[in-house]
Amino acid sequence: MAYTVDRPKMTLAEKMYLPAIVTGLAITAKHFKNMILGRTKVVMQYPEEKWDSHMPEHYRGAPTLVKDEHDRERCVACQLCEFICPPRAITITPGELPSESKFAKVEKYPEEFKIDMIRCIYCGLCEEVCPEQAIFLRKDYAITGLTRADMVHDKKKLYELGGEMNGLVHKWNPLK
Ligand code: SF4
Ligand code: SF4
Secondary structure, eight states, rough: OOOOOOOOOHHHHHHHHHHHHHHHHHHHHHHHHHHHHTTTOOEEEEEETTTTGGTTTTTTOOEEOOOOOOOOOOOOOOOOHHHHHHHHHHEEEEEEOOSSTTTTTEEEEEEEEEETTTTTTOOOOOHHHHHOOOOOOOOOOOOOOOSGGEEOOHHHHHHHHOBBBSSOOOGGGOOO
């Protein structure tokens, strides 16, 4: 059976939206007065001026891939991030390492790694789940493109944005 949500009864003034309209006008008038008196800066000269120094602590940023200090890929194409991503923004094609690699038949690498930035909701779950610390959110907010295809970041673009990250990479630990 359908469940009906109770709706509160509105007063006559609320039904006419008058208090809300008056409150909104008062806020607009206050901002206008502050602007006239030079107390509010309403325009930022972007891109010369940027938000970087005012970036809120809780802003997570966009997902990128990182390499280690020897220019090696950290990602092992385990696809955990692809699985966990809520809007299904990540597409990975795993590849086998060449037979001469000592990690052949032990680890994989991403032949293709794409993140659709139109789908991405910047939740950070991919970073959280990655066992190799290969995917990181960087505080970059200027993610633009002229077409939908531009907004799908491929492996090359993800490494360009991510750069290098030093420290432990499980993939390159000595084999036991
Ligand atoms: S930040 Fe969230 S939505 Fe974006 S790619 Fe990672 S898991 Fe998917
Ligand atoms: S980025 Fe991390 S979680 Fe995603 S496939 Fe690569 S190793 Fe696995």
